[in-house]
Amino acid sequence: MSCGEIHDCTEIKGLSSDYVDGDLDSTQSGGISKHLQNCPPCLAFIDTLKATVSLLRMPQNRKAPSTLRAKIHKRLQGTS
Numbered sequence: 434m435s436c437g438e439i440h441d442c443t444e445i446k447g448l449s450s451d452y453v454d455g456d457l458d459s460t461q462s463g464g465i466s467k468h469l470q471n472c473p474p475c476l477a478f479i480d481t482l483k484a485t486v487s488l489l490r491m492p493q494n495r496k497a498p499s500t501l502r503a504k505i506h507k508r509l510q511g512t513s
C-alpha cells in the first residue's frame with residue numbers, strides 16, 4: 434500500500450484515540466485522513482470521539498473523566 438491509505442475500518446477504530454490525541458506519525462494519520470474522506474461512518478466516529486475528548490479536556494471536567502473514560506472505552510470496544 435504505497436499511498437498509505439488505511440482500508441480497514443477496524444484499524445481506523447483501533448487507531449482513533451491515538452489519532453485524536455495526535456500521537457500517530459504522519460503516515461498513519463495521513464492514512465486515516467484519506468480513509469475518512471471515503472468513509473462517512475468512520476468520519477462520524479472520529480468526530481464524536483474528538484468532541485468527547487475535547488469535552489474531557491475541559492478543566493471543569495477534570496474530576497469526572499475516569500468513569501467517563503471507562504464508559505467511552507467500553508463503547509469504542511463494543512463498536513463493530
Ligand SMILES: [Zn+2]
Nearest residue numbers: 442445472475
Ligand atoms: Zn471506515
